Amino acid sequence: MGKMDGKVALISGGAEGIGATVGRLIVAEGGSVMLADVQIDKARELAAELGDRAAAVELDVRDLDAWHRAVDATVERFGKLTVLCNIAGISEPGNVPEGSLDVWQRTIDINLNGPYYGCRAAIPAMEKSGEPCAIVNIGSMIAIRAAAFVAAYSASKAGLVGLTRSIALDCADRGVPIRANMVHPGAIRTPMYNRYKFSGADTPENIETNFAATHPMSRIGEPEEVAKAVVSSPAMMPASPPAATLRSTAAVQSGPENMSQTPPRPDRRALRGRRQVSRYRPCSARSA
Protein backbone atom coordinates (compact mmCIF):
# COMPACT_ATOMS: atom_id res chain seq x y z
CA MET A 1 0.00 0.00 0.00
CA GLY A 2 1.36 3.43 -0.97
CA LYS A 3 1.52 6.37 1.43
CA MET A 4 -0.65 8.43 -0.92
CA ASP A 5 -3.25 5.83 -1.90
CA GLY A 6 -6.58 7.53 -2.63
CA LYS A 7 -5.21 11.07 -2.32
CA VAL A 8 -5.63 13.61 -5.13
CA ALA A 9 -3.09 16.43 -5.37
CA LEU A 10 -3.08 19.66 -7.34
CA ILE A 11 0.53 20.79 -7.80
CA SER A 12 1.43 24.27 -9.00
CA GLY A 13 4.80 24.37 -10.73
CA GLY A 14 4.34 20.70 -11.56
CA ALA A 15 6.12 20.79 -14.94
CA GLU A 16 9.71 20.71 -13.72
CA GLY A 17 12.01 21.06 -10.73
CA ILE A 18 10.67 20.34 -7.26
CA GLY A 19 7.01 20.31 -8.40
CA ALA A 20 7.64 17.65 -11.04
CA THR A 21 9.56 15.53 -8.51
CA VAL A 22 6.72 15.81 -6.01
CA GLY A 23 4.30 14.72 -8.76
CA ARG A 24 6.41 11.65 -9.53
CA LEU A 25 6.62 10.68 -5.86
CA ILE A 26 2.89 11.08 -5.21
CA VAL A 27 2.05 8.85 -8.18
CA ALA A 28 4.70 6.32 -7.07
CA GLU A 29 3.04 6.30 -3.63
CA GLY A 30 -0.39 5.52 -5.08
CA GLY A 31 -1.91 9.02 -5.34
CA SER A 32 -3.21 11.01 -8.31
CA VAL A 33 -1.83 14.34 -9.49
CA MET A 34 -2.96 17.31 -11.54
CA LEU A 35 0.22 19.05 -12.73
CA ALA A 36 -0.53 22.77 -13.10
CA ASP A 37 1.96 25.05 -14.77
CA VAL A 38 2.49 27.86 -17.27
CA GLN A 39 4.72 25.41 -19.13
CA ILE A 40 1.75 23.32 -20.22
CA ASP A 41 3.60 21.24 -22.84
CA LYS A 42 6.15 20.06 -20.29
CA ALA A 43 3.41 19.37 -17.75
CA ARG A 44 1.47 17.31 -20.33
CA GLU A 45 4.61 15.36 -21.26
CA LEU A 46 5.23 14.43 -17.64
CA ALA A 47 1.56 13.53 -17.10
CA ALA A 48 1.67 11.22 -20.12
CA GLU A 49 4.80 9.57 -18.73
CA LEU A 50 3.21 9.06 -15.30
CA GLY A 51 0.09 7.37 -16.69
CA ASP A 52 -3.60 7.36 -15.80
CA ARG A 53 -3.20 8.82 -12.34
CA ALA A 54 -1.68 12.04 -13.74
CA ALA A 55 -3.08 14.89 -15.82
CA ALA A 56 -2.04 18.44 -16.66
CA VAL A 57 -3.75 21.82 -16.67
CA GLU A 58 -2.52 25.24 -17.75
CA LEU A 59 -2.18 27.60 -14.81
CA ASP A 60 -0.60 30.97 -14.20
CA VAL A 61 -0.72 31.18 -10.40
CA ARG A 62 -1.28 34.96 -10.62
CA ASP A 63 -4.75 34.36 -12.05
CA LEU A 64 -7.51 33.47 -9.55
CA ASP A 65 -9.92 32.41 -12.33
CA ALA A 66 -7.28 30.04 -13.71
CA TRP A 67 -6.94 28.55 -10.22
CA HIS A 68 -10.70 27.92 -10.12
CA ARG A 69 -10.45 26.19 -13.50
CA ALA A 70 -7.53 24.06 -12.26
CA VAL A 71 -9.48 23.01 -9.14
CA ASP A 72 -12.56 22.18 -11.25
CA ALA A 73 -10.42 20.19 -13.72
CA THR A 74 -8.92 18.20 -10.83
CA VAL A 75 -12.31 17.35 -9.33
CA GLU A 76 -13.73 16.50 -12.75
CA ARG A 77 -10.84 14.18 -13.61
CA PHE A 78 -10.19 12.49 -10.23
CA GLY A 79 -13.47 13.02 -8.34
CA LYS A 80 -12.10 15.16 -5.51
CA LEU A 81 -9.23 17.37 -4.31
CA THR A 82 -7.49 16.47 -1.04
CA VAL A 83 -3.93 17.87 -1.36
CA LEU A 84 -2.72 21.26 -2.60
CA CYS A 85 1.01 21.75 -3.17
CA ASN A 86 1.88 25.40 -3.82
CA ILE A 87 5.29 24.91 -5.43
CA ALA A 88 5.46 27.34 -8.38
CA GLY A 89 7.89 30.12 -7.57
CA ILE A 90 10.58 32.37 -8.96
CA SER A 91 13.78 33.82 -7.54
CA GLU A 92 15.39 36.88 -9.10
CA PRO A 93 18.14 38.98 -7.58
CA GLY A 94 17.78 42.60 -6.50
CA ASN A 95 18.10 44.75 -3.37
CA VAL A 96 15.62 47.49 -2.45
CA PRO A 97 17.35 50.68 -3.69
CA GLU A 98 18.61 49.30 -6.99
CA GLY A 99 16.51 46.20 -7.70
CA SER A 100 13.92 46.42 -10.45
CA LEU A 101 10.33 47.22 -9.47
CA ASP A 102 9.24 44.53 -11.94
CA VAL A 103 11.13 41.90 -9.97
CA TRP A 104 9.43 43.02 -6.76
CA GLN A 105 5.94 42.92 -8.29
CA ARG A 106 6.44 39.67 -10.20
CA THR A 107 7.92 37.90 -7.19
CA ILE A 108 5.19 38.95 -4.77
CA ASP A 109 2.57 38.07 -7.41
CA ILE A 110 3.88 34.58 -8.08
CA ASN A 111 5.37 33.56 -4.71
CA LEU A 112 2.79 35.10 -2.34
CA ASN A 113 -0.39 36.08 -4.22
CA GLY A 114 -0.18 32.78 -6.15
CA PRO A 115 -0.43 30.51 -3.07
CA TYR A 116 -3.12 32.82 -1.61
CA TYR A 117 -5.25 32.41 -4.77
CA GLY A 118 -4.51 28.68 -4.79
CA CYS A 119 -5.70 28.22 -1.21
CA ARG A 120 -8.73 30.42 -1.84
CA ALA A 121 -9.80 28.27 -4.78
CA ALA A 122 -8.86 24.90 -3.27
CA ILE A 123 -10.13 25.08 0.33
CA PRO A 124 -13.87 24.98 -0.53
CA ALA A 125 -13.27 21.96 -2.81
CA MET A 126 -11.23 20.27 -0.06
CA GLU A 127 -14.03 20.87 2.44
CA LYS A 128 -16.48 19.31 -0.02
CA SER A 129 -14.34 16.17 -0.25
CA GLY A 130 -15.31 15.31 3.34
CA GLU A 131 -11.83 13.84 3.86
CA PRO A 132 -8.79 15.01 5.83
CA CYS A 133 -6.84 17.30 3.49
CA ALA A 134 -3.41 18.91 3.36
CA ILE A 135 -1.92 22.10 1.99
CA VAL A 136 1.86 22.16 1.59
CA ASN A 137 3.43 25.52 0.75
CA ILE A 138 7.05 25.69 -0.35
CA GLY A 139 9.00 28.38 1.46
CA SER A 140 12.78 28.58 1.55
CA MET A 141 15.51 28.76 4.12
CA ILE A 142 15.43 32.44 3.13
CA ALA A 143 11.96 32.67 4.71
CA ILE A 144 13.66 31.95 8.03
CA ARG A 145 16.73 34.10 7.50
CA ALA A 146 16.51 36.77 4.81
CA ALA A 147 19.27 37.26 2.22
CA ALA A 148 20.46 40.70 1.12
CA PHE A 149 20.68 39.92 -2.59
CA VAL A 150 17.03 38.81 -2.96
CA ALA A 151 14.79 41.35 -1.20
CA ALA A 152 11.55 40.41 -2.99
CA TYR A 153 12.15 36.68 -2.60
CA SER A 154 12.92 37.09 1.12
CA ALA A 155 9.72 39.10 1.64
CA SER A 156 7.53 36.77 -0.43
CA LYS A 157 8.64 33.62 1.39
CA ALA A 158 8.44 35.22 4.86
CA GLY A 159 4.92 36.43 3.95
CA LEU A 160 3.98 32.89 2.98
CA VAL A 161 4.87 31.73 6.50
CA GLY A 162 2.22 34.07 7.94
CA LEU A 163 -0.33 33.05 5.34
CA THR A 164 0.21 29.33 6.02
CA ARG A 165 -0.13 29.79 9.78
CA SER A 166 -3.27 31.87 9.34
CA ILE A 167 -4.86 29.18 7.16
CA ALA A 168 -3.97 26.46 9.69
CA LEU A 169 -5.50 28.50 12.51
CA ASP A 170 -8.64 29.27 10.51
CA CYS A 171 -9.18 25.60 9.62
CA ALA A 172 -8.64 24.63 13.24
CA ASP A 173 -11.06 27.32 14.45
CA ARG A 174 -13.72 26.14 12.01
CA GLY A 175 -13.11 22.46 12.77
CA VAL A 176 -12.14 21.84 9.16
CA PRO A 177 -9.72 18.88 8.80
CA ILE A 178 -7.20 20.64 6.58
CA ARG A 179 -3.54 20.73 7.60
CA ALA A 180 -1.40 23.64 6.38
CA ASN A 181 2.34 23.08 6.44
CA MET A 182 5.50 24.44 4.89
CA VAL A 183 8.74 22.97 3.69
CA HIS A 184 11.73 25.31 3.63
CA PRO A 185 14.41 23.92 1.29
CA GLY A 186 17.99 25.09 1.08
CA ALA A 187 19.58 25.35 -2.40
CA ILE A 188 18.23 22.46 -4.48
CA ARG A 189 19.51 21.23 -7.84
CA THR A 190 16.68 22.30 -10.19
CA PRO A 191 16.37 24.58 -13.24
CA MET A 192 15.95 27.49 -10.77
CA TYR A 193 19.27 26.68 -9.10
CA ASN A 194 20.97 26.17 -12.47
CA ARG A 195 19.92 29.65 -13.57
CA TYR A 196 22.04 31.00 -10.70
CA LYS A 197 24.84 28.50 -11.24
CA PHE A 198 25.20 29.32 -14.94
CA SER A 199 24.37 33.04 -14.66
CA GLY A 200 27.93 34.05 -15.54
CA ALA A 201 28.31 36.04 -12.30
CA ASP A 202 31.24 33.72 -11.48
CA THR A 203 32.41 30.32 -12.66
CA PRO A 204 29.78 27.59 -12.13
CA GLU A 205 32.25 25.79 -9.83
CA ASN A 206 32.70 28.84 -7.60
CA ILE A 207 28.96 29.50 -7.49
CA GLU A 208 28.31 25.87 -6.52
CA THR A 209 31.01 26.01 -3.82
CA ASN A 210 29.63 29.25 -2.41
CA PHE A 211 26.03 28.03 -2.34
CA ALA A 212 27.09 24.73 -0.77
CA ALA A 213 29.05 26.60 1.90
CA THR A 214 25.85 28.27 3.09
CA HIS A 215 24.53 24.88 4.25
CA PRO A 216 25.65 22.87 7.25
CA MET A 217 25.95 19.77 5.05
CA SER A 218 28.09 21.73 2.57
CA ARG A 219 26.27 20.45 -0.48
CA ILE A 220 23.40 21.29 -2.78
CA GLY A 221 20.23 19.31 -2.05
CA GLU A 222 18.36 17.11 -4.51
CA PRO A 223 14.67 17.61 -5.42
CA GLU A 224 13.90 14.06 -4.22
CA GLU A 225 14.85 15.11 -0.67
CA VAL A 226 12.35 17.98 -0.77
CA ALA A 227 9.66 15.77 -2.34
CA LYS A 228 9.90 13.32 0.57
CA ALA A 229 9.36 16.17 3.04
CA VAL A 230 6.41 17.53 1.03
CA VAL A 231 4.71 14.15 0.81
CA SER A 232 5.24 13.41 4.50
CA SER A 233 2.50 15.90 5.46
CA PRO A 234 -0.43 14.48 3.46
CA ALA A 235 0.92 10.96 4.07
CA MET A 236 0.49 11.52 7.81
CA MET A 237 -3.15 12.55 7.47
CA PRO A 238 -5.28 10.51 9.82
CA ALA A 239 -7.89 8.14 8.41
CA SER A 240 -10.76 9.98 10.05
CA PRO A 241 -11.21 13.74 10.27
CA PRO A 242 -9.92 15.17 13.54
CA ALA A 243 -11.93 17.84 15.37
CA ALA A 244 -10.21 21.19 15.64
CA THR A 245 -6.52 20.58 16.04
CA LEU A 246 -3.96 23.09 14.88
CA ARG A 247 -1.49 21.34 12.67
CA SER A 248 0.91 23.75 11.04
CA THR A 249 4.61 23.09 11.06
CA ALA A 250 7.63 24.00 9.01
CA ALA A 251 10.19 21.44 7.92
CA VAL A 252 13.51 23.16 7.31
CA GLN A 253 15.95 21.45 5.00
CA SER A 254 19.66 22.16 4.77
CA GLY A 255 19.44 24.61 7.71
CA PRO A 256 20.51 28.18 7.13
CA GLU A 257 23.09 28.38 9.88
CA ASN A 258 26.03 29.28 7.67
CA MET A 259 24.26 31.50 5.18
CA SER A 260 26.42 34.22 3.76
CA GLN A 261 25.12 37.80 3.72
CA THR A 262 23.38 37.23 7.02
CA PRO A 263 24.19 38.69 10.44
CA PRO A 264 27.14 37.06 12.21
CA ARG A 265 26.16 34.06 14.28
CA PRO A 266 25.92 34.65 18.01
CA ASP A 267 28.67 33.22 20.14
CA ARG A 268 27.57 29.70 21.11
CA ARG A 269 29.25 29.84 24.51
CA ALA A 270 27.33 33.00 25.35
CA LEU A 271 24.07 31.31 24.27
CA ARG A 272 24.84 28.26 26.39
CA GLY A 273 25.48 30.51 29.37
CA ARG A 274 22.20 32.37 28.82
CA ARG A 275 20.25 29.14 28.61
CA GLN A 276 21.71 27.93 31.89
CA VAL A 277 20.72 31.14 33.62
CA SER A 278 17.18 31.13 32.22
CA ARG A 279 16.66 27.49 33.26
CA TYR A 280 17.56 28.25 36.87
CA ARG A 281 14.52 28.73 39.09
CA PRO A 282 14.82 29.15 42.86
CA CYS A 283 12.51 26.81 44.81
CA SER A 284 10.22 29.66 45.89
CA ALA A 285 9.71 30.74 42.27
CA ARG A 286 8.90 27.17 41.23
CA SER A 287 6.09 26.87 43.73
CA ALA A 288 4.71 30.33 42.97
Ligand SMILES: NC(=O)c1ccc[n+]([C@@H]2O[C@H](COP(=O)([O-])OP(=O)(O)OC[C@H]3O[C@@H](n4cnc5c(N)ncnc54)[C@H](O)[C@@H]3O)[C@@H](O)[C@H]2O)c1
Ligand atom coordinates in the same frame (compact mmCIF):
# COMPACT_ATOMS: atom_id res chain seq x y z
N1 LIG B 1 15.74 25.32 -6.15
C1 LIG B 1 16.05 25.89 -5.01
O1 LIG B 1 17.24 26.05 -4.68
C2 LIG B 1 14.97 26.32 -4.06
C3 LIG B 1 15.33 26.61 -2.74
C4 LIG B 1 14.35 27.02 -1.85
C5 LIG B 1 13.04 27.13 -2.26
N2 LIG B 1 12.72 26.84 -3.56
C6 LIG B 1 11.31 27.00 -3.93
O2 LIG B 1 10.82 25.79 -4.47
C7 LIG B 1 9.82 26.07 -5.45
C8 LIG B 1 10.15 25.35 -6.74
O3 LIG B 1 11.43 25.77 -7.15
P1 LIG B 1 12.25 25.01 -8.29
O4 LIG B 1 13.65 25.12 -7.91
O5 LIG B 1 11.63 23.72 -8.60
O6 LIG B 1 11.97 26.05 -9.49
P2 LIG B 1 12.01 25.78 -11.06
O7 LIG B 1 12.20 27.11 -11.69
O8 LIG B 1 12.99 24.72 -11.35
O9 LIG B 1 10.51 25.27 -11.36
C9 LIG B 1 9.45 26.13 -11.07
C10 LIG B 1 8.21 25.71 -11.83
O10 LIG B 1 7.20 26.69 -11.54
C11 LIG B 1 6.61 27.10 -12.76
N3 LIG B 1 6.12 28.47 -12.67
C12 LIG B 1 6.85 29.60 -12.58
N4 LIG B 1 6.04 30.67 -12.58
C13 LIG B 1 4.77 30.20 -12.65
C14 LIG B 1 3.50 30.81 -12.69
N5 LIG B 1 3.35 32.15 -12.70
N6 LIG B 1 2.41 30.03 -12.74
C15 LIG B 1 2.53 28.67 -12.78
N7 LIG B 1 3.71 28.03 -12.78
C16 LIG B 1 4.82 28.80 -12.72
C17 LIG B 1 7.70 26.95 -13.80
O11 LIG B 1 7.17 26.88 -15.12
C18 LIG B 1 8.40 25.69 -13.35
O12 LIG B 1 7.79 24.54 -13.90
C19 LIG B 1 9.77 27.59 -5.59
O13 LIG B 1 8.70 28.09 -4.81
C20 LIG B 1 11.10 28.02 -5.00
O14 LIG B 1 11.05 29.33 -4.49
C21 LIG B 1 13.64 26.44 -4.46
